[in-house]
Amino acid sequence: MKLQPIIYMTVALGLLNACQKKEAPSIESPAAVVEPTTVTKNKEADSIPMDARTAATARPNTVSFNGVIVSAPQSEATIAVTMGGIVRQADLVPGQFVQKGSIIATLENPEFITLQQNYLEALAQEEYLKQEYERQQTLADQKAASMKKFQEAKSEYMTMKSRLESTEAQLSLLGVNGVTLQKNGIQSLLEVRTPISGYIENVNVNRGKYIPAGEALCQVIDKSAPMLCLTTYEKDVNQIKEGENVEFRVNGLGDMIYKGKIMTVGQLVDPVNRSIKVYVRIIDSNPAFRPGMYVTAHLKN
DSSP states (O other), X not given: OOHHHHHHHHHHHHHHHHHHTSOOOOSSOOOOOOOOOOOOOOHHHHHSOBOTTTOOBOOOOOOEEEEEEEEOGGGEEEEEOSSOEXXXXXXXXXXXXXXXXXXXXXXXXXXXXXXXXXXXXXXHHHHHHHHHHHHHHHHHHTTOSOHHXXXXXXXXXXXXXXHHHHHHHHHHHTTOOHHHHHHHOOXXXXXXXXXXXXXXXXXXXXXXXXXXXXXXXXXXXXXXXXXXXXXEEGGGGGGOOTTOEEEEEETTSTTOOEEEEEEEEOSOXXXXXXXXXXXXXXXXXXTTOOTTOEEEEEEOO
């Protein structure tokens, strides 16, 4: 049986030839494939002037602001009285619109009645004493009366005239006209009127409440001429000047852009955050504007 070693040898040679037929690994590595790079051209960047030597852009930085809508000081009125009293009528609702001169409340105070009485009495006495003074002056000029009586008449007349003017001034502070008082007589309730047209806010009255002198009853805000109070920082103050145009958006009113013009730039720098107030007159206003609404703005180049 000599065929078995021959078979083994044949198989070994076959395996050796198969190994030799395998390709040897290439010494050279294939070149790396480089994908082409797409360059996007920035049209806005091409439009910016550029220095040929330093490649620095000449476009200025835009000054931005944050702030709120405010009312001009003359567009707000705090309603208070110089004489206290008990509220008898006050049908005020926050947000209610009132016309200039409207009665917003009535107060009751016995001193108000006494003040009117003193005025009418002083008016009557002043008229009589004036006539007596003029009569004594004529007699003194004619040497028909003593200078003592003339001086007494003059003193009484001047005293009463001063009292009348003082009482009239007090009534004027309460909104009572002397001529109207003479015509219509004494009124029992003090009428509180609004000096401007606008919307009622910060109501502090109700029926039966005692309001002391000087305490505010409410506030009236005129929205017809709002303005912006913006905040900037001292690093940008040299770029801000009065009369420059401003564009702004109002929080809650969408992406609508409104225009304004700088009125004044504050002179006081906040010592904590180094900020400065800038006030802007609104050119195209909107009835939806309300004092306190947040805005973002920037200078329009």
